[in-house]
Amino acid sequence: MTTRVPQQDRSRVTRQRLLDATIDVLAVDGWAACSVGVVAGRAGVSRGAAQHHFPTREDLITASLENIFERLTNMATDETDRLPPGANRIEVAVARAVAFYTGSEFKAALQVWSAAASDEALKKLILPLEGRFGAAAHQMTVRMLGVDDSDPRVHRLVQATLDFARGLGLADTLSDDSARREQVVAAWAEQLKISLS
């Protein structure tokens, strides 16, 4: 058994490299470009090795979708405990919510999301994953803000903040929106300060 461990490790590393490359290909080049061959090339993995892990494009997309939302959900869970002491809670919380939706993971998810409009099987896959990530993002934002989510007004303001962050993510897909975004995020945080304090 022990001699097989390095092989298993290599296999796991290769699989993860392919999944990472899939996010990159989807986010940068889009849905149509995302084939097993292109992803293998991006990952620096032979086509044969890639097909060993993902025989079909569908296998790759399915595994990648789970990987993307797992990463997003983990981001939402991890970030919670890392609020710098003394930081401006509200500004940091809003900036982190926005970060979920402006990274490569969300851009990749958006490509699968669009494709799911014409693909019922894909839609069935993406809906629960998206729901789980949405719940994690909501809980993280509540904890970072240090607010009482059982207050309906607070609950809705947290939701509005995540909707706002999602809209910023979308605005960033075709062109770099970061300069404008910074100012708008500051304005939103200012609003929350008024209403949550």
Next chain:
Amino acid sequence: MTTRVPQQDRSRVTRQRLLDATIDVLAVDGWAACSVGVVAGRAGVSRGAAQHHFPTREDLITASLENIFERLTNMATDETDRLPPGANRIEVAVARAVAFYTGSEFKAALQVWSAAASDEALKKLILPLEGRFGAAAHQMTVRMLGVDDSDPRVHRLVQATLDFARGLGLADTLSDDSARREQVVAAWAEQLKISLS
């Protein structure tokens, strides 16, 4: 000349029916499904007649993209003058901004937008159209709110409102989000009331 007018009218009506059907196909069935043949079928127009107007899928998509953003821009222009007297300006303004991004036009645009990630020619087409619509939506929201957009704080709150509306649009693409949306929109309108009054 006079005998040709009805023929020209018919031709114009057919073209518009094809463009309307394209929005429907894109919004409901997605990018991959949107061919000249499918659109012709949806419009109740023969394939030959459709191909007379749009010889290739690219011709159809290009014309449709202009049509979609023209409709969105016109919506933003038209709505301005129709604010019911005595209405709650802020609630109505926010609801109308949200309506831009939750209708079929935006869902159709989103499909083209996603495809543009891997298509430079499409990206070059969509960016100025999107910019023009964005500007019209901003101006409409400013006018409906009756606020001074030269105030940087106000300008950013209007932008934030449109980013928020865009995020709500995206949340509505895979499942009907209207019940939740109504409450979140009310919460944000409440915020704007506090900060703009």
